[in-house]
Amino acid sequence: MRAIGAGSVGATLYASLYLAVAAQQFTRYAHPAGMDLTMAGIVPRDAIRILVRALWPVLLTTNATLLAFYAATGFILGWFAARFWAAVAGAQGRALPRWLELTLVAASLLAVAALAFATVVVRYPFLYDHLLNAEGGLPRRVQAFLTRWAAPGALEASLWALIGVLALPTLVRLALRRPVAGAVALAGALGLVGWHPSARAIGLNEGPNVVLIFLESARSDFFSINGHPELTSPRLDRLVAKGGVTFTDAWAHANSTVASVVTVMTSAYAYRHGMRSMFHGDEFARPALRRLPALLHDEGFATRVVTDWDGDVTYLNERVLPGFDRYDVAEFGMISYVKQIYSQHFLFLALTDNRLGHRAFSTFYRAGGGYAPAGSDLYYRARIEQNLAELGRTRRFFLTLFFADPHFNYRCGYPYYGRFTDPDYEGPNKYQAMSNPTVDAVSGREREREARQIRGLYAGCVNELDDNIGFVADTLRRLGLDRRTLLVVTGDHGERLPDRWSFRYGRNGAWLDPDQFHVPLVFIHPPVPVAQPVVAATVRHIDIMPTILELLGLPVPPDLDGTSLVPLIRGATADLHLDVFGETGFQWVPAKPPYLSYPPMTEVISFRRDEGGALLPRYFLDRSCLARMNLARHRFIRRGRYELTYRPTVDGAEVALYDWQTDPALTRNLAARRPEVAAELTGRLFRWALGDPELTVRQGWLAARDPDALARCAPPQSG
Numbered sequence: 001m002r003a004i005g006a007g008s009v010g011a012t013l014y015a016s017l018y019l020a021v022a023a024q025q026f027t028r029y030a031h032p033a034g035m036d037l038t039m040a041g042i043v044p045r046d047a048i049r050i051l052v053r054a055l056w057p058v059l060l061t062t063n064a065t066l067l068a069f070y071a072a073t074g075f076i077l078g079w080f081a082a083r084f085w086a087a088v089a090g091a092q093g094r095a096l097p098r099w100l101e102l103t104l105v106a107a108s109l110l111a112v113a114a115l116a117f118a119t120v121v122v123r124y125p126f127l128y129d130h131l132l133n134a135e136g137g138l139p140r141r142v143q144a145f146l147t148r149w150a151a152p153g154a155l156e157a158s159l160w161a162l163i164g165v166l167a168l169p170t171l172v173r174l175a176l177r178r179p180v181a182g183a184v185a186l187a188g189a190l191g192l193v194g195w196h197p198s199a200r201a202i203g204l205n206e207g208p209n210v211v212l213i214f215l216e217s218a219r220s221d222f223f224s225i226n227g228h229p230e231l232t233s234p235r236l237d238r239l240v241a242k243g244g245v246t247f248t249d250a251w252a253h254a255n256s257t258v259a260s261v262v263t264v265m266t267s268a269y270a271y272r273h274g275m276r277s278m279f280h281g282d283e284f285a286r287p288a289l290r291r292l293p294a295l296l297h298d299e300g301f302a303t304r305v306v307t308d309w310d311g312d313v314t315y316l317n318e319r320v321l322p323g324f325d326r327y328d329v330a331e332f333g334m335i336s337y338v339k340q341i342y343s344q345h346f347l348f349l350a351l352t353d354n355r356l357g358h359r360a361f362s363t364f365y366r367a368g369g370g371y372a373p374a375g376s377d378l379y380y381r382a383r384i385e386q387n388l389a390e391l392g393r394t395r396r397f398f399l400t401l402f403f404a405d406p407h408f409n410y411r412c413g414y415p416y417y418g419r420f421t422d423p424d425y426e427g428p429n430k431y432q433a434m435s436n437p438t439v440d441a442v443s444g445r446e447r448e449r450e451a452r453q454i455r456g457l458y459a460g461c462v463n464e465l466d467d468n469i470g471f472v473a474d475t476l477r478r479l480g481l482d483r484r485t486l487l488v489v490t491g492d493h494g495e496r497l498p499d500r501w502s503f504r505y506g507r508n509g510a511w512l513d514p515d516q517f518h519v520p521l522v523f524i525h526p527p528v529p530v531a532q533p534v535v536a537a538t539v540r541h542i543d544i545m546p547t548i549l550e551l552l553g554l555p556v557p558p559d560l561d562g563t564s565l566v567p568l569i570r571g572a573t574a575d576l577h578l579d580v581f582g583e584t585g586f587q588w589v590p591a592k593p594p595y596l597s598y599p600p601m602t603e604v605i606s607f608r609r610d611e612g613g614a615l616l617p618r619y620f621l622d623r624s625c626l627a628r629m630n631l632a633r634h635r636f637i638r639r640g641r642y643e644l645t646y647r648p649t650v651d652g653a654e655v656a657l658y659d660w661q662t663d664p665a666l667t668r669n670l671a672a673r674r675p676e677v678a679a680e681l682t683g684r685l686f687r688w689a690l691g692d693p694e695l696t697v698r699q700g701w702l703a704a705r706d707p708d709a710l711a712r713c714a715p716p717q718s719g
């Protein structure tokens, strides 16, 4: 049986391809999960040792699944190709010599692999950046050519067309010999591909419903709705124009995800809810605090949270935010990292990044995202659609969503990476921000070019967020739910991007740039008349929960830190004169002297092991460092036209006052010229900060209650 022989050749060929990709992951790419653990100070060899020792069962099953997929695919395609070339030769009345047949089979399989590679290289170019763009020279030019001129949809269609052509003689033969079996197989395949959740709500839903959307690292001024000169958020622009409101001066209180999300859900500052960084495990949560989901659950809402990979790190789980009936949250952690090795296997990705593949390999696609966001939007959207269809059959519901697209380092797939960037750009940041933000070495025109490219990548990711919001709005409309659903959109925090003052980007616990705290905030609520679509008054994350409750006609608990924004929405007042307070999170890069810092991440964080010694997908924070880490936060107050910043130093603090209306980048310190304003704002900032039971005032500065605490976690250089 010659087809079996050809199938074996195909299986061997693709198994070798699998091994080649796996080998470069473990050696050249240096980290098996596609995540750069050097960020955490873990050198590649250690990372691999830790992963292999702790997670070998996941590594083994993941790799075994991928290897089996490659071998099976190679066998089937080899079989198809042998039949195809035999049919071609037969049509000319010839028989192929064995060597020629095997050569043609191998060439066919390599052509399929090449198309698969091209598809993925254009759709998710950052996944192969290290092999192509980063290499420079010919590899860089090949990738640039492909991403400039080829469309992944067309490449994917050619891939399937080629497979279809190769399979044709086999399928015809099957249909002729076993027509019933052939028809059943075809119907089954079409049914699986065309599978779709029920599209209509069944009349039970009365509303009002709430959909609260968090956008990762969403910086207000990059949305065209808030004045960005390029059309980055056309969907949001239209939604607001039709009866919504955007707050252009909305603020987060933290520049970290977990602290922000829990603050929005509790209307409590982080020192009240306890979740002050992603390293604060569940045991820091304060379950006695009333949460929005629990409150709405008690009011008869079906409550659900559906997120991409970022949801779990946000601790949208029952231990931190009880009250959701269902947590459809992708797990984030080392196990997910390991599973993400699938995204490097381009043949697997190209053939399974579709509805059918997402269902068959949901364990991989659920883990996807994060540092390898392959296919996550498509997969995530299907889950949102399914959940909304189910919720549409409840009386009223509260749904929380979380989109992570613009997460540092701005890896967004086709077509977003090319939307706002220069097609002629050549360099390390072509498909993701690869420059080291802590090194400000590039200078002059080169620096300007890299800064523009990174900002363009980020703007593209904002555009992807906007498309996702549009998808949610479309789904609500299709289900007939849009007229009775309150849609709330905000960022978990902002983002620092290179500009004319500094090249650094991302977020850090020693950076107080306003851009890291300035977030979009949009309310779209059809039944409530909106006075004007754009409100410039200062508003805050803590105000979201009371606003939602008032819009729903529910009582607002008295102990919330925030206040309802409904008077601004209705136009009853033009300004609520709110003070904004904020604090930085974890120092990924330790602060430089004289600022207060603590030892680097690798020394204050460890992976947690359970009793059996297995690695848990959570980190553990060295508790002896908590007091120092807390005091080391940089803090600010924004009131009226002024912003006052407070940066703790080794023996006190540095206080600065800025007029953000005339000096938005906060470059001119007015503290000496306006001492009365500085004193007034310092007093307000201290009163706010002292809500934290761990802080006190000593010698005129904020201080840790336990005076010995600071010494326990001093970084090596400060002795």
Ligand SMILES: [Zn+2]
Binding pocket: 216, 217, 256, 257, 258, 492, 493
């Ligand atoms: Zn975040």
